[in-house]
Amino acid sequence: MTDAQLRGLLLDCLKLWQVSGTISAGADGLVIETPGGRFTVGRADPASLPARWFYQTPRxxxxxxxxRAAPSIVALLSALRNAMEGEGGDRLFVGRS
Structure with missing residues (x-):
């Protein structure tokens, strides 16, 4: 995943989570500015496996x-959504209701 793709994904997530914010390139990754503060996301060094991403929250x-390390993009996005107190979005259920 390129930085541009990650930025696009995070912008889409902010909309889905109903969190206003901007995303810019920082010295070590991406910087997400929200009303709740400054969050950062960076790639882990390949020697840091199984960590794939590192993120920082205002708290x-x-x-x-x-x-904090995240082993996958899913774990990273979940952690960011929780830290930003974002909405969960619609849930898709498969099967009978």
Whole structure:
């Protein structure tokens, strides 16, 4: 996934989560500015496997805690949505109702 693709995915997620914000390139990845604060997302070094991504939240930064690792894009997006207190979006159910 390129940085441009990741940025596009995150922009779509912000809309889905109903979180207003902007995304820009930072020194070590992407910077997401929201009313709730500044979030960062960066790629993990290949030597850091199984971690694939690292992210920082305003709460973790205020506590001077290191970036948190995420093993997949799904884990990264879930963690960001929870930290941003975003909406969950519509759920699709397959089967009888």
């Amino acid at each position: 973790r930064a205020a506590a001077k805690r290191p970036d």
